[in-house]
Amino acid sequence: MELSDVDLNLLLLFERLMQERRVSTVAEQMNMSQPGVSNALAKLRRRLGDPLFVRGPGGVVPTPFALRLAEPVSQALATLHAALNPETGFDPLLATRTMTIGMTDIGEVVFLPALLERLSRVAPGIALNTVRNASVNLSDEMADGRVDLAIGLLPQLKGGFYQRRLFDQRYVCLFRRGHPLENTPLTLAAWREAEHLVVVSAGTGHGQVEDWLKRRGVRRQVRLTVPHFMSVGYILQRTDLIATVPERLALQLATPFSLSASALPMSLPAAPIHLLWHTRVHQDEGNRWLRAVVVDLFADTATPARKAKSGQKKA
Structure with missing residues (x-):
């Protein structure tokens, strides 16, 4: 299949349906009628040769093919959006923004005091929100843009994320x-x-x-x-x-x-603590700035960020 065979708007609709799982919600967000969404989805189904979504409790459920397609489509659209809407610069002293970090209860004790102290001096308009990794689906929340960063020992975050090793926890x-x-x-x-x-x-x-x-x-x-x-x-x-x-x-x-x-009387394996972020925010200047602050405060060594392979544990 050639790219010219697929309407970009159909991919935008596909991404919204993956996020919301309700035709009525997507119709409202995209300023379309529900029949219009259904017709567009039917067109995309014919192009791709797969149902993509089937009816389920309270909405629609993606097929296995749609689940495999979701991440590359999201990454491609995020890259295109970033190219068409370049940042004009991020000034932490002037920025007013709330950023959400996923972390464990240990992270709240170990990281938040020093991080908030730094932000109060260099970025007084930036507020923080934290979510516990056990209370939300952290992978989905980060992929959907509701969580900006994650810090800790988080083995559930796999492909589609960048990671930066901060230190090995003894x-x-x-x-x-x-x-x-x-x-x-x-x-x-x-x-x-x-x-x-x-x-x-x-x-x-x-x-x-x-x-x-x-x-x-x-x-x-x-x-x-x-x-x-x-x-x-x-x-x-x-x-x-x-x-x-x-x-x-x-x-x-x-x-x-x-x-x-x-010190313990036996040698336990050290736990690698990582800073993680999703591909979609890799180029976001505010996210990049906050990542640099975290690295400056907590990283033991200057290890470059890398993108984890699908299925590889990252924390």
Whole structure:
């Protein structure tokens, strides 16, 4: 099939239908009648030889062919839009914009204080919004432009994203000051005999710690399991529990909660923490500026950004 055989407006309609999944909504957005949308879709079906969308609960559902077509069409339209509408320059001091970052609860503790401090000085008109990776479909939200960046250990983000490695996160043992383990070398036997607080953080890669321990048959006394890291400081402060947590989180929690950290008595794999963004915002000047700020604040080494291959884990 030649490009001349396909009307650009039909591809725009296809992209809107992929996003909204409702003919009536697309008709309203594109200032068309519903029969007009249906007729245009029928034309595109004939051109491509596939139904593309079928009726489903509350709207339409894309076919497997449409799902395969969605990303390259979105990328092509985004590239064309950027070429036809070049940025006139981004001045952070004058910009007024809300930018949304996907991150875990660890990310909110580790990244937000320093990031907000920097923005208050160099970009006072830029507001931030965060979303938890476990509460939204982060891949779809970024592809649709509702989330600008993501930071963390996020293995669910695959093809179609650029990534920049920020640092490798090590794990440490965290406990209250004055804990019986504080002034003695932490041996494997002492670590196993202590009572543990375990965090099972759904939707992140931090579960690799638990997987690693299970594969090697390392047993311990688990007294409490929680689904997130936000309560760790409060719990450790008032108990004799210990927790295995990312090192940078431990550094943030140590002072306000009177905690101490110790090296683990075994070598756990480090977790690669990435900055990720979708292809559609790769050339957006505001997004590029914010990415540069994140890299300046948190990156350990000057590793260039790269685009992940489809199916490859990126965080």
